Amino acid sequence: GEDVEQSLFLSVREGDSSVINCTYTDSSSTYLYWYKQEPGAGLQLLTYIFSNMDMKQDQRLTVLLNKKDKHLSLRIADTQTGDSAIYFCAESFINNAGNMLTFGGGTRLMVKP
């Protein structure tokens, strides 16, 4: 079945770059996603990448996709304390009911002042 894995925790200093990594198993995924969950809140879609792309940049965020190795990463430049949150990667797959998402376990990013 589908499986998405992430490391549990990452700690960086304010102003440094953060890189959160994710591996997935479903090579037929059309899109891969990064969701952000701030304390006490639900998940919010942060960014996504189409599976035929290698890289996508959106302001401080850079998503890298290595489809051969089924590896996805999220780089946050100039990390701020407000970036402290749990980051979930997700891949899409299709079942009888349509498109569904499988989430990784989440990476807790802690940004130290």
Next chain:
Amino acid sequence: DVKVTQSSRYLVKRTGEKVFLECVQDMDHENMFWYRQDPGLGLRLIYFSYDVKMKEKGDIPEGYSVSREKKERFSLILESASTNQTSMYLCASSTLRTDFPTNEKLFFGSGTQLSVL
């Protein structure tokens, strides 16, 4: 903006009680989902619904049921709560009618932290 509202932020229940978790979305979305979130396990899908009165089992449906009598409301029911159902429960919705590239963009509620004692 899409709003997904979960009726309770925190709930404390006793083992064996029947528990209702309510979720309402205000954007006429067809699809609604219930996930549970546990540390290190991420989000696991319990049930989802793609239309009124329609429901499908997710990855971990045991011990749960759902009800979708109206399009905007999706209820998660624990018939007889057990301590291993202590968790954060997240409701989400999505729509097929979207300018997003796919219909997989999920909008989440803030979650209900359920403790079963």
